[in-house]
Amino acid sequence: MKKKTVILGFVGTQLDSGKGSARWEKWRPTVAMAQHDDLVIERFELLYNGSYGPLIDQVREDIGTISPETTVLQHKLAIRDPWDFGDVYSSLFDFARSYPFDPDNEEYWIHITTGTHVVQICMFLMTEARYFPGCLLQTSPPRRHAAGSPGDYTLIDLDLSRYDQIAQRFAAAQQEGVAFLKSGIATRNPQFNLMIDEIEHVAVRSRAPMLLMGPTGAGKSFLARRVFELKKARHQLRGGFVEINCATLHGDGAGSTLFGHIKGAFTGAASDRPGLLRTANKGLLFLDEIGELGLDEQAMLLKAVEEKRFLPMGGDHEVESDFQLIAGTNRDLAAEVAAGRFREDLYSRINLWTYALPGLADRPEDIEPNLDYLLLQFGEEHGDAVRFNKEAREQFMTFATSSDARWSGNFRDLSASVTRMATLAEAGRITTAVAGAEIARLQRQWRTLSQPAAAGVPLEDAIGAEAAAQLDLFDRAQLQAVLDVCRQSKNMSDAGRKLFAVSRAGKAKPNDADRLRKYLARFGLEWDSVS
Structure with a gap:
């Protein structure tokens, strides 16, 4: 069964107005929709704000004259300022929530030719968000040679899923x-x-x-x-x-x-x-x-x-x-x-x-495309293309994707590795000799990083044998512990937070780095010398 057509739109205070018989010579968008012979409109829902009762009555009477089978209903909205987005949108939102839409049996056309530009935009937004479950209706006046014509209308469906190209x-x-x-x-x-x-x-x-x-x-x-x-x-x-x-x-x-x-x-x-x-x-x-x-x-x-x-x-x-x-x-x-x-x-x-973001070792399948990207980037920066020969590429990739490759510095390690190999490449070709030397370099680098840190450097090396000999055992033990924390921390703030984790909670403005700096200064030490 064909759905019934229902049109929702604002009455145009200028476009839909007119008095006497001369009004029939004027194109009025709302009334003109009822003049299309091939269109049966079940119902007009006319929206308006302000004191436009007489205009609404005239439009309703004229539609009834042309299309007596069309029901015309009017709705006064509490819009204080038709140029205020918030005011207009909230009023339309309230109307949409209270209106008994029946999309299974009715087809809704949202008329956007009339009303202020703000009204038209808000009508579009309400339709695009599906608060008005229909399509937009845009009307236009007749051409000069078509006097008496109701003009043209176009339906715009905002369901973009129906437009494959879009x-x-x-x-x-x-x-x-x-x-x-x-x-x-x-x-x-x-x-x-x-x-x-x-x-x-x-x-x-x-x-x-x-x-x-x-x-x-x-x-x-x-x-x-x-x-x-x-x-x-x-x-x-x-x-x-x-x-x-x-x-x-x-x-x-x-x-x-x-x-x-x-x-x-x-x-x-x-x-x-x-x-x-x-x-x-x-x-x-x-x-x-x-x-x-x-x-x-x-x-x-x-x-x-x-x-x-x-x-x-x-x-x-x-x-x-x-x-x-x-x-x-x-x-x-x-x-x-x-x-x-x-x-x-x-x-x-x-x-x-x-x-x-996973580390490079957790993305072994991404090492090769990143390798190619870095080589291309190097070539663009230096004006010369650099490539692996087949054997060298297989050699490096076998190592790079193996469990022996730690990639502890992640992409920084890979970037540095590519830079070294590309720089050492003769005539833009990375050979097995270059790749092998780079693999050995990476293995040495990661082996050094993986070695456990020394248990602690003697105080004599930090402050000198004479100064260390003047310290009580209590001060020696405390200073040694502080230096060990400093050597295992990324920066002074990190070390301070570890050392003062309990007492800092009772301070309104803890400044861990400053406390540590003053402590070290008692022994003539600075952060750069102990970190």
Whole structure:
């Protein structure tokens, strides 16, 4: 059974108006729809706002004259300002929720010729979102030589799944985005490819924070920059890409670098400084190794992410910055939260879109395409193509994908390896001799890294035999333990957090690095000499 046609649309206060018999000489979009001989309209749902009762009555009477079988219903919407998007959309949304749509038996045409431009856009959005379960109806007046004609109408179906060509173009655009994120590298690892597919989907549809986890060298910084470039190409960001490794931030410099400071905020603050968060306004901020941030900086960052405003160091007035955040870490932040070293509320805020980038050793099938990419990149940078001969390629790939290849530095190790082989290649050919020498070099490098650390360097080597002899056994034992922790830590802040893990909890503003610096100074030591 053919469905009944129902038209929903606003009455045009100008286009649908007219008085006397002259009104029939004028093209009126709403009335004209009833004048099409080949179209049977079951019902008109006329929407309006304001005091247009007389116009509604005239339009309803004229439709009844032309098409007596058509029922005309009127609906007054509480729209205060027809040029306000929020006002119009919310009114249409309320109408759609209360209207008894029956798509099984009725076909709905949403008339968008009449009404303000804001009304027309909102009608489109409501239809595209399927709150109005129908298609758009666009009408146009008759041509000059067709006087008396009701004009033309066009139906626009917004169900894009029915348009194969459009769907194919969307799919192609999505694949282009994925390839862009991978720099065109034809990666083969199924789990990695699925992850990149989702990151592309999220990147172009969300401004929420993203968390990239993975070991050093797994490509977190590279991927963050590609996400930025993808969003920039889609006109979703106007600002720049700002990157900082939080492991390099210490003491007052951490807050100043991130949030800025005003002149005189602390010793050495000779002038105002905007800080990286403000520099990233309208752009993307990548905080690598976010787990290295102190708790104070974490609290300030949480406010900046949630409210888009924060206090510079020493400032009395908040500043604003609307940036998108991508955070990177090689730590297990959930474990850091449990240990009290990372704020749970900040972790919850940045843990919406979390992706674990696998190390190169966990993606052996991706070593070869990355190898080819790096060789091509080297050739473009140096103007000479470099290739393996067949035997050398097989030799290197057999080793690179074996259990003997640790790839502890991940892609940094592979990049360095390709650079060395390409540099040593004669006439652009990497031979078995070059490949064999590189394999031996990597084995030596990883064997050295895998050796256990020395139990401890004697104090005599650190502070001198004479100074060590003047220490009580208590001081010797304490200093030796502190030096061992320092040698096993990435930086002074990391060592300080380990050494003062308990007492720091009772301090309003713990500064672990400063406490450690002062302790070492008692013995004439500096961080660079003991780390």
